[in-house]
Amino acid sequence: MIFRFLLLLSILILPIVGIVVYGRYLLGRWLNSFEQKQPPKQITQKLVKCAYCGTFVPESQAYPTQDGYYCSQEHTKL
Numbered sequence: 197m198i199f200r201f202l203l204l205l206s207i208l209i210l211p212i213v214g215i216v217v218y219g220r221y222l223l224g225r226w227l228n229s230f231e232q233k234q235p236p237k238q239i240t241q242k243l244v245k246c247a248y249c250g251t252f253v254p255e256s257q258a259y260p261t262q263d264g265y266y267c268s269q270e271h272t273k274l
Contacts, residue, residue: 248274 241254247264248271258265259272266272 246271 241256243252244255244258244265245252246258246267247261248266251267253265253267255265258267259269260266261272
């Protein structure tokens with residue numbers, strides 16, 4: 197009697213559990229593929245032109261003066 201029960205369990209229940217586990221695995225891979233395809237967010241900075249040499253530098257690295265922005269302290273003195 198127990199042998200028949202175990203045989204029935206292995207024939208019916210285990211394949212169903214395997215299909216459910218494999219389906220969950222495939223669903224996880226499918227959902228992760230959407231996260232990877234999104235382009236990374238890029239942080240943009242405003243570029244300003246040096247009043248002396250014309251080089252463009254990020255505003256956060258530029259040296260602001262009354263005459264405009266400069267790329268280095270040396271150019272602010274010239």
